[in-house]
Amino acid sequence: MSQQKKTIDFGFSEVPLEEKVKKVKGVFDSVADKYDVMNDVMSFGIHRLWKRHTIELSGIRPGNSVLDLAGGTGDLTKEFAKRVGKSGRVVLADINESMVRVGRDRLINQGIAGNVDYTITNAEALGFPDNTFDLATIAFGLRNVTNKDKALEELYRVLKPGGQLMVLEFSKVTQPLLAKAYDFYSFNILPKMGKLIADDEASYQYLAESIRMHPDQDTLKQMMLDAGFDKAEYLNMSEGIVALHRGWKY
Amino acid sequence: MMLNKALEFILNEAIRLDEGHGAAFKPLEDKVFTLTLNDLGTTSHLLFTAYGVSVQSDLQGDADATIETSLVALLALPQTSELKGAVFHGDEPLAEQFVDALNSLEIDWEEHLSHYTGDLIAFKVGHAARSVMQTKQGIKQQAGDTLKEYLQFEINALPTKSQVQRFNQQVVQIHQSVDALENRIDTLLKSATTASH
Structure with a gap:
């Protein structure tokens, strides 16, 4: 669908299709070092609860293989690695080398090693054979992907039959009053905090805009079904500020 | 969660x-x-x-x-x-x-605490904790004894141990007597049946 367009959204602006990957890479190169601190500050630490909830619902067990796509600085990879143990395997994959480096160093420093692989990959062309993973996750990454439909098809392909995809992403706030407050926060406070902490107002302006351009809950669920998933459902967290979409391949 | x-x-x-x-x-x-x-x-x-x-x-x-x-x-x-x-x-x-x-699992709390507070304070805290536990154990024991005495001797709501033993012995004796009586009745019934034939 979006491949037929000559331009695509980059936040609220339109950029040539082939430019988005480079621009997104630029954003994350810029914020990589301060990414974790900014996540804590921006979400008041609530992102940890969203991620914890995601991990708990994954139902993962020792011996499983997991793909943490757009794994960034490795929050989810760390917890998955602890759960799958030495008999399992976790792959932290991200298109951004800076983020993978930060994530790898951080996990090694925390003693997570031996069952984690790191790779730089494009979500639209995953370099893994069919039916490889028991679980695939993409947390706060799908909205940055140029062709989301293609990425979902790829995620479906690399999942084993019976496997599950979990998409944790900012979504549409369901409570009108909260939505107004959230808009004010996103466009007035968030970029200023980005400037203050990471000295990068533009990147955080993009983050806020990209959240608004991301498909809402029902649209994303339908996209997952269209990509081939046999079952899809979603769970709103914090009144829809974030939604966890789950899709199963049977 | x-x-x-x-x-x-x-x-x-x-x-x-x-x-x-x-x-x-x-x-x-x-x-x-x-x-x-x-x-x-x-x-x-x-x-x-x-x-x-x-x-x-x-x-x-x-x-x-x-x-x-x-x-x-x-x-x-x-x-x-x-x-x-x-x-x-x-x-x-x-x-x-x-x-x-x-x-x-065995955790030496004093040892671990001493890393943060030093040996002396850790020992004093451990000693105080043990005293509290002993006092708690003593109070629990004393409260149990007082309640037992009140229920057994003041309001006779519960029997003493020896009363329960005596009662159990009496139950056994009655059980044996009933068995003996049952045997005698059986014997009498058999005699009566034989006599009627």
């Missing part, structure tokens, strides 16, 4: 501080336990790996062993050394091994 996180933290800290470095948990690596706390109505899944214990609400597939118990029994484990009223499913010996591993 919060209960799981708390349980995960407590178990991992206990293993970390254990005198035996959690050696009893090594055989449980790559095993999964489902822990149901009936009094709270919660179910958690405990995943043991080389990294420690992880606790989560959902699980794909079945656990190796399931333990149904109560939070009260779990908290009392250090005193009772057993999970009273617990029901095991699945690999029961493995579930028992898990309980044994929990029982084997």
Whole structure:
């Protein structure tokens, strides 16, 4: 669908299709070092609860293989690695080398090693054979992907039959009053905090805009079904500020 | 979710501080336990790996062993050394091994505290804690004795031990007498039947 367009959204602006990957890479190169601190500050630490909830619902067990796509600085990879143990395997994959480096160093420093692989990959062309993973996750990454439909098809392909995809992403706030407050926060406070902490107002302006351009809950669920998933459902967290979409391949 | 996180933290800290470095948990690596706390109505899944214990609400597939118990029994484990009223499913010996591993945890609080406070303060805190425990034990014992005396001797609501023993002996004697009487009646009935023929 979006491949037929000559331009695509980059936040609220339109950029040539082939430019988005480079621009997104630029954003994350810029914020990589301060990414974790900014996540804590921006979400008041609530992102940890969203991620914890995601991990708990994954139902993962020792011996499983997991793909943490757009794994960034490795929050989810760390917890998955602890759960799958030495008999399992976790792959932290991200298109951004800076983020993978930060994530790898951080996990090694925390003693997570031996069952984690790191790779730089494009979500639209995953370099893994069919039916490889028991679980695939993409947390706060799908909205940055140029062709989301293609990425979902790829995620479906690399999942084993019976496997599950979990998409944790900012979504549409369901409570009108909260939505107004959230808009004010996103466009007035968030970029200023980005400037203050990471000295990068533009990147955080993009983050806020990209959240608004991301498909809402029902649209994303339908996209997952269209990509081939046999079952899809979603769970709103914090009144829809974030939604966890789950899709199963049977 | 919060209960799981708390349980995960407590178990991992206990293993970390254990005198035996959690050696009893090594055989449980790559095993999964489902822990149901009936009094709270919660179910958690405990995943043991080389990294420690992880606790989560959902699980794909079945656990190796399931333990149904109560939070009260779990908290009392250090005193009772057993999970009273617990029901095991699945690999029961493995579930028992898990309980044994929990029982084997030994934490020298004074030693660990001394790293932060120094030996003297750690000893004083430990001494105070032991005194409190002894006092608590003494008060508990005294309260039990007082209640027992009141129920047995003041209001005669409960019998004493010797009264119960005497009563049991009397029940046995009556039982024997009834048996003897039954035999005599049987004999008489048989005699009467023979005589009527």
